[in-house]
Amino acid sequence: MAATYGFKACRKIRGAQIRGLLEAKEFFLFDCDGVLWHGEKAVAGAAQVVNSLMRQGKNVVFVTNNSTRPRDKYVHKFYRLGFTAVALEHIFSSSYCSALYLRDVAKLRGQVFVVGCDGLRDELREAGIPCVEEADEPDATIYDCALAADVKAVLVGHDDKLTFLKLAKASCYLKDPNCLFLATDNDPWHPLSSGRILPGSGSLMAALEVASGRKATVIGKPNRYMFECISSQFPGMDPAQCLMVGDRLETDMLFGSNCGLDTMLTLTGVSQMEEAHQYENSEEYQSLVPDYVVDTIADLLSAFE
Ligand SMILES: [Mg+2]
Numbered sequence: 001m002a003a004t005y006g007f008k009a010c011r012k013i014r015g016a017q018i019r020g021l022l023e024a025k026e027f028f029l030f031d032c033d034g035v036l037w038h039g040e041k042a043v044a045g046a047a048q049v050v051n052s053l054m055r056q057g058k059n060v061v062f063v064t065n066n067s068t069r070p071r072d073k074y075v076h077k078f079y080r081l082g083f084t085a086v087a088l089e090h091i092f093s094s095s096y097c098s099a100l101y102l103r104d105v106a107k108l109r110g111q112v113f114v115v116g117c118d119g120l121r122d123e124l125r126e127a128g129i130p131c132v133e134e135a136d137e138p139d140a141t142i143y144d145c146a147l148a149a150d151v152k153a154v155l156v157g158h159d160d161k162l163t164f165l166k167l168a169k170a171s172c173y174l175k176d177p178n179c180l181f182l183a184t185d186n187d188p189w190h191p192l193s194s195g196r197i198l199p200g201s202g203s204l205m206a207a208l209e210v211a212s213g214r215k216a217t218v219i220g221k222p223n224r225y226m227f228e229c230i231s232s233q234f235p236g237m238d239p240a241q242c243l244m245v246g247d248r249l250e251t252d253m254l255f256g257s258n259c260g261l262d263t264m265l266t267l268t269g270v271s272q273m274e275e276a277h278q279y280e281n282s283e284e285y286q287s288l289v290p291d292y293v294v295d296t297i298a299d300l301l302s303a304f305e
Pocket residue numbers: 031032033034035246247248269
């Protein structure tokens with residue numbers, strides 16, 4: 001939404017404006033963490049909003065940089081939290097899209113070395129991508145451990161069991177210029193409800209970029225590749241009829257802008273109104289400014305009453 005001087009003005013919308021917006025859009029892309037839920041707790045009203053949109057025949061997909069679980073586990077989580085109509089084909093996680101990239105774009109011949117959680121490996125195997133099995137060798141070091149001969153890609157995601165040995169092995173594989181260097185996403189950190197934070201995939205990717213002197217290809221938001229995955233599976237989708245709903249300016253809002261979608265920020269997650277206002281008058285950061293802001297996804301419920 002262009003405002004005065006060509007700069008965006010982020011504005012809260014309510015009531016009839018929300019109803020008009022939901023009627024005008026055919027395709028809804030939701031981020032998950034911080035929008036629909038926090039960990040295992042659904043945001044109040046989120047499931048009703050998603051269920052109502054689906055019941056109205058709108059297209060709804062979920063676009064998450066979280067690579068820690070395969071899509072079938074996401075389906076269970078959605079169901080557990082009350083999103084009862086969500087199926088595999090609605091879920092576009094950075095692990096699933098990384099698997100599609102390796103299979104369909106890179107056409108990988110060889111194995112992937114994964115710095116990430118078991119869920120990421122499961123998703124790759126589901127797509128027929130072989131991963132290096134990590135041997136259980138507690139005393140192994142980079143001086144004497146085995147390295148697989150046919151590693152053609154290193155994929156970095158969120159890894160809560162990261163070891164120095166894993167980083168060292170990945171750095172060795174990346175010495176081969178024919179070995180692809182991919183990251184599921186570039187998220188710097190994630191908030192925990194205790195006020196603590198978790199370092200994200202981006203921090204592990206940065207370590208390997210420094211060690212290898214190379215730049216990773218990032219699959220997740222804010223890059224466009226996940227949108228290409230969605231549009232290839234929903235032919236005919238028109239960016240002008242899409243709304244991207246998320247809680248993080250640097251990933252969700254920028255992703256929407258990069259893909260030509262209208263964007264909506266919910267204030268139940270990482271980014272707050274003050275940050276969005278800070279970017280409003282900056283030409284450089286216009287693409288981080290949301291078109292619309294709501295306090296919570298539950299504000300959309302008014303459109304169904
Ligand atoms: Mg989020």
